[in-house]
Amino acid sequence: MLNPFYFNNFQIYFKIKMQEKMKYPFKEIEEKWRKYWEEKEVYKTNLTDAKNKLYTLVMFIYPSGAKLHIGHWYNYGPTDSWARYKKLRGYNIFEPMGYDAFGLPAENYAIKTGIHPYDSTMKNIEDIRKQLKRMGCMYDWNAEMMTCVPEYYKWNQWLFLQMYKKGLAYRKNAPVNWCPSCQTVLANEQVQTDGTCERCGTTVVHKHLTQWFLKITDYADELLEGLDKIDWPERTKAMQRNWIGKSVGTEINFKVDSTDYSFTVFTTRPDTLFGVTYVVLAPEHELVQKITKEEQKEEVEKYIEKVRTLSEIERTSTVKEKTGVFTGAYAVNPINNEKVPIWIADYVLSTYGTGAVMAVPGHDERDFEFAKKFNLPIRKVILQEGTAPEDELTEAFTGKGTMINSGKFSGLPSDEGKEKITDFIEQKGFGGRKVNYRLRDWLISRQRYWGTPIPIVYCDNCGEVPVPEDQLPVELPYDVDFKPHGSSPLARNENFVNTTCPKCGGPAKRDADTMDTFVDSSWYYLRYMNSRYSEGMFDAELANKWTPVDMYVGGAEHATMHLLYARFVHKFLRDIGLVNSDEPFAKLVHQGTITNQGAKMSKSKGNVVNPDDFTEQYGSDVFRMYLMFMGPYELGGDWSDKGIVGVDRFVQRIYSLFTNNRNLLKKVTPKEKYEIEKLNEAEKSVYRKTNAALKKYQNEIENFGFNTAVAALMELLNEITKNLSELSDGIKAYTLLRFNVMLAPLAPHLGEECWQLLGNEVSLFEKPVWFDADESALRVDTVTIAVQVNGKVRASINIPVDAGKETVKEIAFQSKNVQKFTEGKTIVKEIFVKNRIYNVVVK
RNA sequence: GCGAGAGUGGCGGAAUUGGCAGACGCGCUAGACUUAGGAUCUAGUACCAAUUUGGUGUGGGGGUUCGAGUCCCCCCUCUCGCACCA
Numbered sequence: 001m002l003n004p005f006y007f008n009n010f011q012i013y014f015k016i017k018m019q020e021k022m023k024y025p026f027k028e029i030e031e032k033w034r035k036y037w038e039e040k041e042v043y044k045t046n047l048t049d050a051k052n053k054l055y056t057l058v059m060f061i062y063p064s065g066a067k068l069h070i071g072h073w074y075n076y077g078p079t080d081s082w083a084r085y086k087k088l089r090g091y092n093i094f095e096p097m098g099y100d101a102f103g104l105p106a107e108n109y110a111i112k113t114g115i116h117p118y119d120s121t122m123k124n125i126e127d128i129r130k131q132l133k134r135m136g137c138m139y140d141w142n143a144e145m146m147t148c149v150p151e152y153y154k155w156n157q158w159l160f161l162q163m164y165k166k167g168l169a170y171r172k173n174a175p176v177n178w179c180p181s182c183q184t185v186l187a188n189e190q191v192q193t194d195g196t197c198e199r200c201g202t203t204v205v206h207k208h209l210t211q212w213f214l215k216i217t218d219y220a221d222e223l224l225e226g227l228d229k230i231d232w233p234e235r236t237k238a239m240q241r242n243w244i245g246k247s248v249g250t251e252i253n254f255k256v257d258s259t260d261y262s263f264t265v266f267t268t269r270p271d272t273l274f275g276v277t278y279v280v281l282a283p284e285h286e287l288v289q290k291i292t293k294e295e296q297k298e299e300v301e302k303y304i305e306k307v308r309t310l311s312e313i314e315r316t317s318t319v320k321e322k323t324g325v326f327t328g329a330y331a332v333n334p335i336n337n338e339k340v341p342i343w344i345a346d347y348v349l350s351t352y353g354t355g356a357v358m359a360v361p362g363h364d365e366r367d368f369e370f371a372k373k374f375n376l377p378i379r380k381v382i383l384q385e386g387t388a389p390e391d392e393l394t395e396a397f398t399g400k401g402t403m404i405n406s407g408k409f410s411g412l413p414s415d416e417g418k419e420k421i422t423d424f425i426e427q428k429g430f431g432g433r434k435v436n437y438r439l440r441d442w443l444i445s446r447q448r449y450w451g452t453p454i455p456i457v458y459c460d461n462c463g464e465v466p467v468p469e470d471q472l473p474v475e476l477p478y479d480v481d482f483k484p485h486g487s488s489p490l491a492r493n494e495n496f497v498n499t500t501c502p503k504c505g506g507p508a509k510r511d512a513d514t515m516d517t518f519v520d521s522s523w524y525y526l527r528y529m530n531s532r533y534s535e536g537m538f539d540a541e542l543a544n545k546w547t548p549v550d551m552y553v554g555g556a557e558h559a560t561m562h563l564l565y566a567r568f569v570h571k572f573l574r575d576i577g578l579v580n581s582d583e584p585f586a587k588l589v590h591q592g593t594i595t596n597q598g599a600k601m602s603k604s605k606g607n608v609v610n611p612d613d614f615t616e617q618y619g620s621d622v623f624r625m626y627l628m629f630m631g632p633y634e635l636g637g638d639w640s641d642k643g644i645v646g647v648d649r650f651v652q653r654i655y656s657l658f659t660n661n662r663n664l665l666k667k668v669t670p671k672e673k674y675e676i677e678k679l680n681e682a683e684k685s686v687y688r689k690t691n692a693a694l695k696k697y698q699n700e701i702e703n704f705g706f707n708t709a710v711a712a713l714m715e716l717l718n719e720i721t722k723n724l725s726e727l728s729d730g731i732k733a734y735t736l737l738r739f740n741v742m743l744a745p746l747a748p749h750l751g752e753e754c755w756q757l758l759g760n761e762v763s764l765f766e767k768p769v770w771f772d773a774d775e776s777a778l779r780v781d782t783v784t785i786a787v788q789v790n791g792k793v794r795a796s797i798n799i800p801v802d803a804g805k806e807t808v809k810e811i812a813f814q815s816k817n818v819q820k821f822t823e824g825k826t827i828v829k830e831i832f833v834k835n836r837i838y839n840v841v842v843k
Numbered sequence: 844g845c846g847a848g849a850g851u852g853g854c855g856g857a858a859u860u861g862g863c864a865g866a867c868g869c870g871c872u873a874g875a876c877u878u879a880g881g882a883u884c885u886a887g888u889a890c891c892a893a894u895u896u897g898g899u900g901u902g903g904g905g906g907u908u909c910g911a912g913u914c915c916c917c918c919c920u921c922u923c924g925c926a927c928c929a
Binding site: 234235239242243245247249265266267268269280322348349352353354356357358359360364365366367436437438556557559560593630631632635637638640642643644645646647650707708710711712714715718784786787788790791792793796817828829830831833836837839 | 858922
């Protein structure tokens with residue numbers, strides 16, 4: 001019976017069994033607390049009380065077929081931890097979550113599988129909601145909302161109509177980016193640098209369509225100035241500044257020789273006006289057809305045709321050699337009546353400035369290159385300091401200098417010349433000062449099904465007629481052939497398209513396009529406060545209490561699109577009296593990108609890491625804490641699960657520490673503060689460490705320094721376990737309580753469990769508790785400072801805190817090593833920084 | 844090309860105002876737990892020599908300073924953004 005082999009195995013079995021019992025049972029515990037929070041509605045925000053309000057927002061989720069990935073966890077987990085910390089500190093937190101539910105992927109998926117975008121989106125939302133709940137964030141599920149329902153998108157239409165009324169929504173036929181794969185138009189902002197479609201990677205081509213634009217350019221200046229007032233990452237603000245691209249310059253009219261035609265150029269360098277040796281029009285410029293001479297017609301036509309096939313990126317590539325064609329016509333330089341040839345070239349864009357450029361090859365790199373290639377004259381009109389007028393230009397000189405060969409303006413510094421020449425041009429009526437922006441109006445028309453219908457009808461009698469507000473929403477029909485045929489899917493739905501004119505009652509057709517989904521996301525943060533509100537776009541009273549958003553966290557890739565559009569819409573809503581603030585997001589933080597093997601995670605690359613694998617093995621707290629511990633939040637980094645066991649061990653140690661001290665608070669009530677001199681050495685050191693950790697933790701969490709906050713907690717745990725046997729129950733309870741409140745934001749389930757284990761009756765997040773550091777404990781009586789001889793550390797000495805130089809010097813020179821390095825030498829200099837360093841310089 | 848950020852042990856990364864570089868974690872090494880260990884605990888772990896100790900070290904080169912990972916100049920590499928913007 002007592003076979004040693006059996007016995008042996010039984011022992012092992014027993015030991016393993018015991019360990020399993022000890023191990024932190026994260027599955028039950030995490031589920032237990034999630035259920036508790038949900039049943040007690042712990043995260044339901046009292047929105048009527050905005051006294052201590054803190055609106056914490058993450059960019060809402062796009063419910064694609066893919067489940068939550070590491071990036072979502074990395075975005076939402078730490079942000080929630082920050083908000084939880086703030087909650088423990090007494091803030092009234094509002095942390096909502098919703099779904100950015102319209103969009104192309106759902107439609108592409110439908111095209112591929114035949115599953116209706118509405119059905120797949122709703123299914124995805126179901127799945128994602130479950131996953132989100134398992135993360136254990138403080139989302140107020142009462143506020144949950146999605147953009148693809150009429151209750152929401154009705155207000156996109158309403159917003160559009162308000163802009164229309166103010167003349168901010170207009171239609172124009174313009175060269176647009178056409179993605180042959182998506183069969184749709186893309187905004188310039190949505191075309192990638194290599195000329196491909198942001199969503200599908202297909203090379204974008206040009207197509208001319210009549211489209212709706214929102215006049216964001218009217219707000220260009222304010223969007224620029226507003227950046228100074230918001231707490232956003234500098235790099236993001238710089239990106240928006242560049243994107244808006246304000247440049248102050250001069251517009252100058254050039255007459256076309258022996259005709260009545262004229263055109264305008266924009267320049268930031270009017271001081272080089274005498275250096276103009278030719279002018280260039282964009283191939284699309286309206287004048288090109290009118291002025292081209294008969295003998296040049298064929299060549300010009302051929303060139304225009306060639307340019308039409310090029311994407312903007314190809315046209316503007318620096319690598320590409322300059323191309324262009326002479327029109328045969330001449331323009332007259334208004335400053336000196338000189339006749340200069342008119343060329344067309346693809347490097348001049350019709351979408352920027354006036355679509356016409358005065359070419360100064362001597363002082364502009366592109367013009368220089370062009371002139372060299374086509375043998376056009378190069379004239380020097382700005383003299384570089386330290387060079388002679390007769391020196392030949394080997395490259396364009398684009399800096400400041402002294403004007404030469406410029407008539408009566410010769411001799412002026414170029415800065416002054418800019419003003420003088422502009423004054424002259426204004427006086428003569430040839431043009432004037434002009435501010436130009438790189439920013440273009442926001443193209444919102446999409447020839448697509450899965451979006452907000454544009455509330456406009458076209459009537460043969462009345463023309464373009466806005467749908468009256470009381471007839472909103474213009475509902476998106478369910479039955480539709482969403483397969484792309486080059487036109488909008490809605491255009492083929494007779495029931496939708498055919499309608500009556502709201503003005504004359506005659507037959508009319510609806511606009512068959514839908515809106516860019518960035519319209520949806522440009523105001524969603526205003527609706528969360530009352531997501532079922534039906535009296536208006538949003539509950540303005542609540543929205544004004546709670547906005548601007550106090551903390552907005554999301555990817556840096558939205559720097560120039562979503563984040564600019566939302567600012568624009570917010571300012572517009574302010575102007576029509578709906579909101580009372582200037583900016584939507586007071587503070588912005590970008591989470592870094594988590595890559596895998598150096599590449600962005602994507603389905604196509606097959607390098608997607610599934611967070612579920614880790615949450616199932618370690619639990620959601622461990623996974624969340626590991627993501628925070630990996631490195632600086634804003635940097636992101638390459639994914640590796642190498643260190644996750646470290647965080648798991650940390651959690652195991654915490655759990656056994658708290659289980660071993662179960663109901664400690666029933667035995668003892670710790671004091672608010674202890675007199676440090678009355679504690680034993682172990683207690684002193686734990687007491688100090690506890691308060692140092694509190695201080696450090698606060699600093700770090702406030703600034704999204706999660707990695708160092710976790711490290712501070714680990715240090716504290718090490719200090720506690722090292723000294724555990726020497727601690728009185730009072731000190732033990734004191735430090736565990738503080739450890740617990742710091743732990744809870746980072747690992748909320750475990751935090752609650754420990755809180756209960758200690759003997760607390762009410763959930764921590766139900767009744768928030770925080771402890772401030774006892775500053776007196778941080779004051780120490782002795783400090784260790786370095787003693788340097790000639791800048792090299794030769795000793796470390798303990799000195800009384802705040803000890804003066806003479807005392808320190810005395811102690812320092814007791815060190816043999818210091819003596820050794822100073823022996824026989826004279827002291828030239830002494831540097832003493834209190835409590836930091838003593839450095840003696842000898843010779 | 845322009846703009847922003849980064850470069851620190853075998854690895855992820857720490858380091859208020861310039862003031863003891865390498866916190867915390869992973870990994871590794873050794874030991875303990877009467878036999879097993881993908882468990883736990885303890886100790887060690889930048890590099891080079893050696894016992895104490897000395898020297899070298901934050902991408903490379905120069906500079907400021909008593910003192911530089913940190914500030915200044917030049918260069919290299921990587922990441923992101925922009926790209927003929929007139």
